[in-house]
Amino acid sequence: MASIKPLENNSSILIIGAGTWGTSIAYRLTKRGYTNIKVLDSNTFPSSLSAGNDLNKILEEPTSPPPRTRNTIETLASEVWRTDPVYQPHYHPTGFIYAAVGDAGWAKVKAAAEAQPDVYAPLEDAEAFRQTMPHGVLTGDLTGWRGFIRRAGAGWVEARDVLLDVYAAAAEGGATFVCDPEAGRIAELLYDEGDDEVVGAKTADGETHRADFTILTAGAGASALVDFENQLRPTAWTLAHVPLTAAEAPAYAELPVLFAVDEGFFLSPPKSAIAAGDAELKICDEHPGYIHLVSEEDGDKKEKQPVPIPRAAIPGVSAANMHKLLQATVPQLADRDVLWPRLCWDADSPDRLFLIARPPSRDSAQQQRLLVAAGGSGNGFMNSPAVGILVADLLEDRLEERMAKSLRWRPETAADRDWFDTQGRFGGSGKVVDLSEIPDGDWFEGPAR
């Protein structure tokens, strides 16, 4: 077994994945004074595979104080969004409309909102919904919509623009990025002679990158490099964009998030797009997710495992549901060509909590030189500043004990994992759907960028 050097400011640190979390981790480590950081990614930056390479994402600040793990993470993240000069300009606390149309979704929304009457105010009817946005935006009949509004402590953040700025700040702090399909794509991890500790990685061009510490944070691609024992399920959701004219854009610029747990949501365009004259409303339909199962040989067993398949297209049923959402809410935009549809891949953990840990090695309780940061789902962007802090704390062996326990390597949570578990999500067919069951003719390709 290779001797393990203690962590020092000039220790070599290899980060695999320059996505949402990889950039945040690189930024945090440079801020803590580490001087020898290399970040590798399989695509030019920002990667078309990154779930964070998107116009915008929802942000909800915590509504009750720690000690719960999720709240502690959200509290850490909110502090950064509110105060850090790299993140803060991208936070739009415009409010959050929490709604549902079907009875099951409504039961969940109602229970959650009514438990926090100081946070959520009811929206009594369609007119109350309309009043939450500038005149002429929510012109739809909103038939069956029921909901609440949270006016403070929630909204949306610019996503791609955050990635660009965090990357720039990390690079300015001394981190080196190699984002390239050959020179940046990790083909395999490198192990020491005892096959025990990870000592770096090998890229597709055949180069080896040895490092004192390796941090694997490759999103939905992480489980191709380490056996996560079914703790990660690459799962896709669907998004597309509706173009706005320069004259329309200001009215749609600072909207509260309109989110129906069983229908979907749309978000305002980022400032940069409005300034450039190519503003678009991002739209997502809600559903329990798409997976792509492939057969994998495991000794005598043939198992089906979920793997991501990037595609700049969405199932036709998702495009139809987006159209339905636009008709109900902003019908004036419903008949426009929907642009840049894509599958956006995340890595669902069974309990939807992050996995920030040292995985086990063959002959010791845990790897000393490999850290992984993956999993969770649906809130990994808003919490990305916290992930940077938590990974840095873990690397420095000062991650708070309760947090370390919650975010630990926990394959027991994935024993006999049902890949089709909806994990409490609503919308669409109400089921997780295997993409291989969708015939080629049932896809919406749409105009792509």
Ligand SMILES: Cc1cc2nc3c(=O)[nH]c(=O)nc-3n(C[C@H](O)[C@H](O)[C@H](O)COP(=O)(O)OP(=O)(O)OC[C@H]3O[C@@H](n4cnc5c(N)ncnc54)[C@H](O)[C@@H]3O)c2cc1C
């Ligand atoms: C449709 C959708 C909507 C979402 N909405 C929200 C929201 O509103 N709010 C919110 O907080 N969160 C949201 N999320 C979740 C959030 O976007 C993700 O949790 C977060 O972006 C994950 O970050 P990551 O760094 O783990 O993965 P990514 O950002 O996907 O980064 C992974 C990186 O690893 C790279 N990579 C992969 N394989 C390799 C390899 N072999 N070698 C080198 N590099 C590799 C990829 O190119 C990529 O850059 C949403 C997710 C989806 C899919």
